[in-house]
Amino acid sequence: MKDKLYHGAALYPECWSWEVLERDIALMKETGLNVVRIGEFAWSVLEPEEGRFEMDWLVEVIGLLYDHGIETVLCTPTVTPPIWFSHGHPERMFVNDQGTVMNHGARQHACTNHPYFRERAAVMTERLAQAAGSLPGVIAWQLDNEFKSHVGACMCRVCHDLWHRWLERRYGGSIERLNEAWGTAVWSQTYMRFDQVPQPGPAPFLHNSSLRTMYRLFSMECIAEFADEQAHIIRRYSSAPITHNGNVPFQIDHARLYRNLDFASFDSYASRENVHAYLFNCDLWRRFKPGQPFWVMETSPSHAGSLEQYATPHPRGFVKAEAVAAYALGAGGFCYWLWRQHRAGSEQPHGSVVSAWGEPTVGYANVLEAEAARRELEPILLATRPMRAEVALTYSDRAKAFLQTEPHRGLNYRGLINGFYRQLLAAGLFRDVLPEEAADLDGYKLLFSPFLPYVSPSYLERALAFVRRGGIWIAGPLTGGRTGEHTVPTDAGLGELERQAGVVTKATYPLDGTGTIGQAFGVAAPLSLWSAVFEPADEATTVIGTVTGGPTPGLAFITERPVGRGKIVLLGSMPDGDAGHQLLRKLIEHYAAEAGVAVRSDVTAGTLVIPRLGGDAETWWVVVNMDGRGGEVTLPRSGRDALTGHAIGPGVLSVGAYEYRVIQQ
Numbered sequence: 001m002k003d004k005l006y007h008g009a010a011l012y013p014e015c016w017s018w019e020v021l022e023r024d025i026a027l028m029k030e031t032g033l034n035v036v037r038i039g040e041f042a043w044s045v046l047e048p049e050e051g052r053f054e055m056d057w058l059v060e061v062i063g064l065l066y067d068h069g070i071e072t073v074l075c076t077p078t079v080t081p082p083i084w085f086s087h088g089h090p091e092r093m094f095v096n097d098q099g100t101v102m103n104h105g106a107r108q109h110a111c112t113n114h115p116y117f118r119e120r121a122a123v124m125t126e127r128l129a130q131a132a133g134s135l136p137g138v139i140a141w142q143l144d145n146e147f148k149s150h151v152g153a154c155m156c157r158v159c160h161d162l163w164h165r166w167l168e169r170r171y172g173g174s175i176e177r178l179n180e181a182w183g184t185a186v187w188s189q190t191y192m193r194f195d196q197v198p199q200p201g202p203a204p205f206l207h208n209s210s211l212r213t214m215y216r217l218f219s220m221e222c223i224a225e226f227a228d229e230q231a232h233i234i235r236r237y238s239s240a241p242i243t244h245n246g247n248v249p250f251q252i253d254h255a256r257l258y259r260n261l262d263f264a265s266f267d268s269y270a271s272r273e274n275v276h277a278y279l280f281n282c283d284l285w286r287r288f289k290p291g292q293p294f295w296v297m298e299t300s301p302s303h304a305g306s307l308e309q310y311a312t313p314h315p316r317g318f319v320k321a322e323a324v325a326a327y328a329l330g331a332g333g334f335c336y337w338l339w340r341q342h343r344a345g346s347e348q349p350h351g352s353v354v355s356a357w358g359e360p361t362v363g364y365a366n367v368l369e370a371e372a373a374r375r376e377l378e379p380i381l382l383a384t385r386p387m388r389a390e391v392a393l394t395y396s397d398r399a400k401a402f403l404q405t406e407p408h409r410g411l412n413y414r415g416l417i418n419g420f421y422r423q424l425l426a427a428g429l430f431r432d433v434l435p436e437e438a439a440d441l442d443g444y445k446l447l448f449s450p451f452l453p454y455v456s457p458s459y460l461e462r463a464l465a466f467v468r469r470g471g472i473w474i475a476g477p478l479t480g481g482r483t484g485e486h487t488v489p490t491d492a493g494l495g496e497l498e499r500q501a502g503v504v505t506k507a508t509y510p511l512d513g514t515g516t517i518g519q520a521f522g523v524a525a526p527l528s529l530w531s532a533v534f535e536p537a538d539e540a541t542t543v544i545g546t547v548t549g550g551p552t553p554g555l556a557f558i559t560e561r562p563v564g565r566g567k568i569v570l571l572g573s574m575p576d577g578d579a580g581h582q583l584l585r586k587l588i589e590h591y592a593a594e595a596g597v598a599v600r601s602d603v604t605a606g607t608l609v610i611p612r613l614g615g616d617a618e619t620w621w622v623v624v625n626m627d628g629r630g631g632e633v634t635l636p637r638s639g640r641d642a643l644t645g646h647a648i649g650p651g652v653l654s655v656g657a658y659e660y661r662v663i664q665q
Contacts, residue, residue, distance in 0.1 A: 001139050001241065001293075005378045006333035007323070007371055008035030008073075009353055010298065013061045014045040016340065021061065023358060024340060025068050031353070031364075032371035036065060037297065037335060039128070040075035040145040041107070044082035047124060055131035066137030073297075073333075074132055074240075075142040076230055078121045081110045085120060092116060095156040097201055106346065107145075111154045112226050113162055121226075125233045133238030141242045142297065143230050146267065148251035153219035155199045164194045166218045181485040182210035209405050213486040216401040220253035228260050245297035248281065248414045253397045254288060255435040264288035267298030267337065271311065272318050275626045276422045277414075279608065282329040283421075284395050284433035286386065290440075293332025296322075301336045301363030305349030313351065317658030319366035321626050324373050324660045328610040328622035330386045334370065336363075373660065377622075380642055380662055384612040384620050389432040390445045390597045393421055394452060394459075396436035402453040402486055408510065408530050416451045416478075423581070424448070427588050428601045430611055441466040445595040447473045450571070453482040455497050464500060468564030472595045474587075475501065476571035477529060481508055493532055494570075501570040502541035502561035503534035507552055511573055516550030518557050518575055521586035524548075528580070531573035533557055544569070558587070607631030607655060614664075623653065624660040631655055639665035 009028075013021050028036075039046075039058065047053050062072050086093065086104035092114045094102040102109040110117045132138055153159070171177040175191055184190045189208055191197050200207045200215050231242050241262035246254050258264050264285045270278035278299075285294040299322060303313040323334045341352040341361070348356075351363050400413040424431045432444075441447065441462055449455070449463070455475070467473050480494035489495040493505025511527040518527045521544075533547055533555040545558030557572040569591060575583040592600065601609040606627030612620040620642065625631050631654075638649045642662040655661055 001332065003382060004034070005327055005331075005374050005381065006035040006071075006295070007335070007374050008033050008037065008070075008333065009336040009339035010040070011036040011038050011339045012041070012342070013038060013057075014042045015342070020340075020358070021064070024354070025065065025070065027354060028070060028339070029068055031367055032375065033367075034069060035071045035073060035139070035333065035335065036339070037073040037075060037142060038062075039077055040142065041077060041080045043077035043080050043124060046077060046128065047082065050084045050120075053127050055127065059131055059135065062132060062135050062137045066135070070137075071139045072135075072137045073140045073142050074128070074138050076121070076125050076128060076144055076234075078112075078124065078143075078230070079145045080107045081117065081120070085110065085117070091157070093156070094151050094154050095159075096151065097153070097155055099155065099201055101156075102151075106150070108148075108150045111156045111158060113154060113222050114156070114158050118226070118229065122229060122233060125230045126237075129234045129237035133234065133240070138238065138240050140240050140263075141234055141238065142265070143227050143242060143244045143261075146245060146247070146250060147223050147227070147257070148219075149247070149249070152251045153215055155201050159219075159222075160199055162222065163199060163215065163218055164197060166221070167197055167214070168194045170214075181487070182208055183487050184208065209486040212405040213401050216251070216404065217253070217398065219251065220256065220397065220401070223252055224256045224259075227257055231260055243295065243297075245295075248284075248400075255397065255437045258288045262289070263292040263294065263332075265295035265297040265333070268296065269298075269300055269304040269311070272315060272626070272628060275322075276425055277418045278322065279325060279329070279425065279626075280418050280421045280433060282326055282331065283431060284435070286330040287432050287434050287438060293330055295333035295335065296326050296331055297333070297335050298337040299335070300351040301353050301366050302351035302361060303363075305351065306347050307349070310349045313362055314366065315628055316365065317369065317628065318626075319363070320369040320373050321624050321658045321660065323370040324377065324622065324624045325608055325610070325626065327374065327377060327381055328386070328612065328624070334374070336367065376643065377660075377662070380620065381612075384614045387430065387599055387611040387613050387619070388443050389430045390443070390595075390599045391424060391429045391431040391592065392434045392441070392444045392447050393417075393424060393431055394436055394447070394449045395433050396452055398436065398454065399452050402482060403451070405486060406453075406482075409512070411529070413451060420448070420450050423584050423588055425608075426605055427585060427592065428603050428609065429588070429592060429597060430599045430601070430609070441471070445471055445597050446592055447471055449473065449475045449479055450477060452479040454484050454486070455480045455495065456484060457496075460496060460500070464563065467566035467568055470565035472567050472569060472591050474569040474571055474591060477531060477574045481530075481532065493534075497570075498534070499537075500563070501559065501568045502537045503556070503559055503570060504537050505532050505534045506555055508532045509551070511550065512576075514550040516552070516573075517548045518545050518573060518583065519548060520545030520558050520583055521590060523579060523583040523586060525575040525579035525583045526577055527557060527573040528576035529574045531557065533572055534559065534570070545571075602634040604631040604633070607633060609633055619665045621663045621665065622660065623655055623663065625655045625658055628657045630657050630659070635663065635665070637665055639663045
């Protein structure tokens with residue numbers, strides 16, 4: 001991809017006449033958009049009958065766009081198999097966990113593991129790459145669209161057989177190993193052969209936790225293998241980089257998916273009230289492919305919508321702030337769904353840049369504002385890069401799978417991790433959200449690992465090495481209480497984490513509604529969620545937070561233990577309510593100060609500071625208000641307003657509603 005910031009939208013030329021396309025291109029040039037995403041749902045037009053391909057129209061569209069200065073992200077259309085694939089073939093279709101076979105329609109109706117689907121998807125991908133892969137207008141590829149956004153793990157007969165092979169490989173061909181690992185003696189679930197292991201479909205009560213979680217991990221691995229197959233085919237004909245647009249709720253292992261892709265991208269339809277979730281994605285997707293710009297592949301210029309619901313349109317200025325934040329946090333592209341409103345289908349009410357009849361919509365002015373910001377910031381952002389954070393928050397799709405199996409009282413991993421992230425944001429800490437598999441912890445000073453039920457040996461080894469070098473690792477809550485097979489450890493309540501943290505777990509139980517209060521950092525707050533309470537194993541462990549009231553008064557819920565030049569802090573429970581937020585905030589700030597975290601800012605809530613480095617090691621701060629209320633940031637030293645050239649002294653800098661500033665220091 002070229003040395004520019006991309007600003008674009010999804011375009012569906014297969015749905016409109018050539019005259020409409022020409023008008024759209026002219027209007028796109030007026031808005032300044034320089035990229036489109038096309039092809040993701042066009043399978044039935046590209047292959048109207050099985051084996052008969054019509055690619056010329058697509059090649060012509062890509063050429064016309066390129067002639068007008070608009071480049072293309074080309075998608076494989078495998079999310080929407082045509083009717084000739086589906087009709088009369090229920091065995092090819094997706095089956096949900098209740099045994100319901102999906103009908104043709106909507107999207108993701110096929111089983112992506114079915115051999116005939118894989119065969120036809122490979123043929124389509126190859127034909128598409130042959131026809132368009134070398135076109136100068138094609139700057140990137142997107143595989144499929146939103147893997148597993150509408151469906152989870154398929155329960156068809158094909159998946160049933162693949163599941164058994166996957167288990168046999170995982171357990172080295174020994175059904176005895178599986179039985180031991182899963183604890184199948186409980187409720188007489190012992191198996192004699194791998195082909196006896198069921199899928200987690202309908203059952204009178206809940207399936208074994210190991211069965212349910214392993215099936216999710218199996219499904220995640222299968223969809224990543226499908227992506228690998230498509231990428232391998234494309235690379236035979238095209239040198240353009242390849243991505244996929246994911247998101248936290250989707251049933252995929254993002255780290256595994258992006259392992260063999262070239263850059264990471266996501267879609268987000270967060271509202272102003274949930275802007276922290278949008279920023280979380282930016283901080284996470286930046287770290288899936290370190291050193292490569294991520295893309296916001298989809299967001300709405302105004303509002304999301306479908307036949308059954310619609311959201312409130314964004315306030316004027318919010319989309320501009322979204323774009324500025326994304327670009328400053330490392331995005332190479334910021335794109336809308338969609339350019340022209342669909343005249344038919346299930347998403348007719350969805351916000352767009354122009355209406356189905358060609359008039360600018362309520363989102364059009366937002367796009368113009370975002371484009372003006374892109375043009376103004378592009379020279380600065382291309383000459384600088386996001387600063388390396390000193391604070392890291394661990395993200396795990398495996399943890400997401402564990403909490404889907406064991407949600408307790410409706411726990412949701414996305415909500416939990418976003419809520420914790422929000423506290424780091426409020427503390428003014430510049431942070432990375434690191435995939436669990438991230439190997440490089442060098443340069444970080446403070447590591448948070450909340451809601452990680454299984455702490456793998458490889459993660460533990462990396463975290464301990466980080467601590468020995470001088471880092472502070474805060475583990476918990478809901479961390480370490482399960483094995484890799486989703487069972488309870490029997491050697492210690494929190495497994496090896498417990499021994500390394502220097503505690504003895506006395507009990508694990510839900511603290512909600514028990515009257516249990518946690519006292520730490522001068523704050524008393526109710527404790528909540530499934531929790532661990534413990535005692536120090538020896539004098540090297542210090543109690544920081546103590547439990548009062550409830551069934552286990554006097555035990556600890558926060559401890560710290562020196563290890564090497566750093567320390568492990570164990571957080572056994574989640575402080576709740578306003579007092580809980582205050583306690584957690586004090587914990588974060590205490591250990592950030594102790595760790596010597598310097599990449600942080602004194603900023604009011606709702607305003608974001610993004611530090612960047614120039615080639616001469618100068619620091620640049622991109623300041624943007626995200627909540628529409630305006631805000632303030634304290635500049636520690638004098639600098640220069642990079643957009644006006646005016647000198648700025650140290651002290652309080654005010655920003656208006658959705659305003660952005662760039663300060664060179």
